[in-house]
Amino acid sequence: MDKSAIGRSGQPVTMVVELGKVREFARAIKDDNPIYFDEALAKREAGGVMAPPTFLMTLGFWDDGRGRPKLDMDLRRVLHGEQEFEYHKPIYVGDVLTAVSKIENVFEKAGSRGGTMSFGITATEFRNQRNELVAVSRSTVIETGQVVKKD
Amino acid sequence: MNERKKLYFDDVKQGDEIPAVLVKNLTRTDLVRYAGASGDFNPIHHDQTFAEAAQLPTVFAHGMLNAGFVGRCVTDYVGVQNLRQFKVRFATRVWPGDTITCKGTVTKKYEADGQHFVEGEVQAINQKGEVAIHGSFKAALPTR
Numbered sequence: 001m002d003k004s005a006i007g008r009s010g011q012p013v014t015m016v017v018e019l020g021k022v023r024e025f026a027r028a029i030k031d032d033n034p035i036y037f038d039e040a041l042a043k044r045e046a047g048g049v050m051a052p053p054t055f056l057m058t059l060g061f062w063d064d065g066r067g068r069p070k071l072d073m074d075l076r077r078v079l080h081g082e083q084e085f086e087y088h089k090p091i092y093v094g095d096v097l098t099a100v101s102k103i104e105n106v107f108e109k110a111g112s113r114g115g116t117m118s119f120g121i122t123a124t125e126f127r128n129q130r131n132e133l134v135a136v137s138r139s140t141v142i143e144t145g146q147v148v149k150k151d
Numbered sequence: 152m153n154e155r156k157k158l159y160f161d162d163v164k165q166g167d168e169i170p171a172v173l174v175k176n177l178t179r180t181d182l183v184r185y186a187g188a189s190g191d192f193n194p195i196h197h198d199q200t201f202a203e204a205a206q207l208p209t210v211f212a213h214g215m216l217n218a219g220f221v222g223r224c225v226t227d228y229v230g231v232q233n234l235r236q237f238k239v240r241f242a243t244r245v246w247p248g249d250t251i252t253c254k255g256t257v258t259k260k261y262e263a264d265g266q267h268f269v270e271g272e273v274q275a276i277n278q279k280g281e282v283a284i285h286g287s288f289k290a291a292l293p294t295r
Contacts, residue, residue, distance in 0.1 A: 021188075028188035029219030030174055030181075034154055035231055041154065046232040051220040051270040053237050057215050080214050083237040 002072045003106055005120070010101040013067035015059055017051055017095045025055050028131040053085060056137050059099050068069040069103050071120040071135060081119070082140035090135040096106075096129045104138070114143025155227055160267035160292040163257055169271060170255040177212060179247050184218040210214040212245040214284075217275050221286045224253035224273055232276035235268070236289040242282050250278045255286070266291045 023114040031052060035042045042049040059067070091097070101124040111117045119142055126135045182196050191213055194201040202210045218239040226234060245251060255273030262268070268291055275284035 025188045025219075028181075028185040029216065029223060031219070031223040031226075033223070033231070045154075046230075050231050052219070053231065054219050057189050057191070075213055080241060082238065082240045083215065084236070086236050087234055090232055107266060117153065136221060150218055 005071055005106050008069040008103045009044075010063075010067040010069045010138070011029075013059060013063045013099045013101075015097045015099060017091060017093050017097065019049060019056060019093045020151070021061075022049060022051055022055060022093055025058060026052055029054070031060065036149050039142075047090060047092075051091040051093070051115070053087070055091075056085065056099075056135060057083075059124070060106045065100075067099060067101055068102055069122065071103065071106070072124070073118065073120060073141065077144050078085075079142045079144065080139070082138075082143040083137040084140075086136045088136070089132050091126075091134050092123070095134070097126045097134065099126050111139040111145055117145065118143040155230065158229055158233075158292055159295045160260070160269065163260055163269050165257055165260055165294065167257040169224060169228045169255040169257065169273060172220060172227060174251040174253075177188045177247055177249050177251065181209060181289050182210060182212055182216065182247070185213055185219070189213065191215065209247060212247075212249075213253075214239075214241040217241075217251065217284050218286070219247050220251055221253045221275050221284050222283060223275050224255065225271075225286070225288045225290075229269070229288070229292065233290045233292055234288060234294050235291050237286070238288070239284050239286045242285060243277075245275075245277060245283050251283065252276050258287075261295060267294055 100103050101122055104123045105121040107119050121140050123138045128134050184222040186192050194211050196210050253275045254272050257271045259270040270289045274282050276282055
């Protein structure tokens with residue numbers, strides 16, 4: 001485990017919140033809320049078509065890899081453990097977001113089936129075209145003691 | 152496609168149940184659609200040969216697809232524009248053919264900094280009653 005990774009940042013990534021992508025994403029998560037599909041209703045209810053709560057996961061489409069600070073983990077042993085989002089301001093279709101990711105913490109815990117598990121927490125701050133902080137996403141990955149296999 | 156009912160702080164009590172969202176019989180096509188929509192093309196979620204080489208019986212759903220279903224359950228209840236925090240912890244995998252029920256409960260209701268908050272816990276549960284996702288949320292609601 002590499003404690004020196006704490007504080008490591010990726011380069012800023014720019015992401016455009018596109019209407020077609022929001023609708024594609026909403027369909028994929030089987031969410032037929034008209035707030036993603038009916039622009040007049042969305043305007044009335046929420047000020048515009050908003051991104052679904054987990055939409056920020058699509059940041060990967062805009063990142064050639066330089067946005068993600070390296071955790072130095074063995075990918076064959078890594079699981080996505082937790083994902084968290086804080087929403088500070090609404091995210092609307094048409095917004096241009098800039099995301100900066102930083103490794104917030106790296107730590108170890110004893111695993112329930114023996115061995116040690118390493119945890120890495122990466123926080124990504126999203127700011128809009130007015131430089132307002134709109135959201136923070138926080139991803140926890142776990143490196144298990146052995147290659148991840150069948151449950 | 153129906154407009155969601157507007158939720159007011161005044162009408163929420165601690166212990167209230169959050170209406171369930173049911174996803175029946177998840178298919179491999181659903182997984183492929185989510186791969187395309189999210190950009191997560193880890194072959195473990197769409198490639199049978201790859202899954203077998205990893206000693207799995209078949210492909211399994213992206214954790215964030217299941218989280219998307221849980222997110223829908225939450226936003227159907229509180230409204231997308233009112234959500235302030237959403238958190239998921241992945242517990243067990245979801246497989247093609249599984250039926251997932253997302254449901255939850257309001258755990259807390261309070262005022263702070265002139266805003267009206269509710270917090271709740273939500274889960275995604277498979278047809279065997281196993282929890283695939285433990286989730287929680289916080290929302291700031293309008294008052295009547």
